[in-house]
Amino acid sequence: xxxxxxxxxxxxxxxxxxxxxxxxxxxxxxxxxxxxxxxxxxxxxxxxxxxxxxxxxxxxxxxxxxxxxxxxxxxxxxxxxxxxxxxxxxxxxxxxxxxxxxxxxxxxxxxxxxxxxxxxxxxxxxxxxxxxxxxxxxxxxxxxxxxxxxxxxxxxxxxxxxxxxxxxxxxxxxxxxxxxxxxxxxxxxxxxxxxxxxxxxxxxxxxxxxxxxxxxxxxxx
Ligand SMILES: C[S@@+](CC[C@H](N)C(=O)[O-])C[C@H]1O[C@@H](n2cnc3c(N)ncnc32)[C@H](O)[C@@H]1O
Numbered sequence: 001x002x003x004x005x006x007x008x009x010x011x012x013x014x015x016x017x018x019x020x021x022x023x024x025x026x027x028x029x030x031x032x033x034x035x036x037x038x039x040x041x042x043x044x045x046x047x048x049x050x051x052x053x054x055x056x057x058x059x060x061x062x063x064x065x066x067x068x069x070x071x072x073x074x075x076x077x078x079x080x081x082x083x084x085x086x087x088x089x090x091x092x093x094x095x096x097x098x099x100x101x102x103x104x105x106x107x108x109x110x111x112x113x114x115x116x117x118x119x120x121x122x123x124x125x126x127x128x129x130x131x132x133x134x135x136x137x138x139x140x141x142x143x144x145x146x147x148x149x150x151x152x153x154x155x156x157x158x159x160x161x162x163x164x165x166x167x168x169x170x171x172x173x174x175x176x177x178x179x180x181x182x183x184x185x186x187x188x189x190x191x192x193x194x195x196x197x198x199x200x201x202x203x204x205x206x207x208x209x210x211x212x213x214x215x216x217x218x219x220x221x
Contacts, residue, residue, distance in 0.1 A: 005046045006053045010035045014058040018042075018075070021061075025076050026149055027205055041078045045071075077150045084121040086170035087128045096129070097136055105140065112141040114212055118204060120146030123157030123197070124170070130193045131179050145211060147202035157199045160189035 010018075015035050022028040030038065039054050046057040049071065061068055061075065087093050104113055117126040126146035133142055148154050163186045167176050180187040202208070 005043050005051070007039075008053040008055055010039050010054055010058070014055050014062075017058060017062055018079070021072075022076055022079050025072070025205070026080070026203060028076070028079060030079070038079065042075065045074055045078050077152060080148075080150050080153075082121045082150065082153050084124045086124045086167070086175075088125060088170060093128060093132055097132055101133075101137055101140065105137075112143065114143045114145065116211065117144070117146040120148045120154070120157055120199065121150075122153045122162075122166075123160065123199065124162075124166070126157070126197045126199070127160065127189055127193060128170075130196045131175055133196075134179070134193060135175075143212070144197045146197055146199040147204075147211075148199075149201065149203040151201050154199050154201050157197075158194075160194040161186045162189075163187075 015038060018038050019030045019032075022030060042054045042057055046052075046054050049057060049060070051057040051060060057075075061072060064071070104111075115126075115129055117129065120126050123146055126144055129144055133140060133144075146154075146157055148157070161183075162180075167180065167187045176187065179190050179193055181190070200210070202211075
């Protein structure tokens with residue numbers, strides 16, 4: 001049973017604690033005056049943890065000092081902004097297609113490259129790159145990584161399943177019909193493209209050791 005959370009305003013010390021906490025844990029900046037954002041985003045988490053208010057949830061975390069690791073990470077997750085869409089901002093994708101990849105191929109013929117979507121959210125950016133490669137550079141060997149600190153968005157990215165409202169954002173109909181299948185659960189990206197992207201949880205403030213080196217021997221020259 002999920003408790004009812006009282007709509008009590010967040011106290012000044014608790015708001016300051018949350019701001020400092022997410023800045024330290026994830027370099028997320030919450031501006032002063034955004035108390036409503038913290039109150040809204042943490043209300044569900046407070047309810048799931050039987051806290052009567054968001055203040056009670058923050059008190060719990062403050063009292064636990066370095067404990068309550070799972071709860072702390074859920075607070076960070078809840079305060080991330082996961083807004084994304086396919087082919088967002090267009091220019092980076094045009095630059096990849098017209099300059100970055102052709103110049104790489106001219107300089108490093110036959111070499112593999114790696115592209116990293118470093119705050120990948122639910123995967124639209126990484127899958128946009130996978131579609132661009134499949135459609136314009138089918139012979140190019142490439143590894144595509146997608147990482148994000150939020151385990152919940154990475155699970156969604158791995159599934160490669162999108163609702164109508166999500167495929168309506170940024171994805172040309174031609175690419176939707178070419179690279180996705182409509183299922184009762186939503187639009188599922190082709191298995192071949194899904195397998196082309198490796199998603200994992202990574203906080204950019206932590207070690208990047210499990211990622212491959214950013215450059216190949218070709219590009220170091
Ligand atoms: C607005 S989305 C951007 C998604 C995609 N890159 C795009 O431009 O469409 C920002 C993402 O950054 C992630 N994020 C925020 N701080 C992070 C950190 N310290 N390490 C890794 N990911 C982080 C959030 O979880 C969120 O999914």
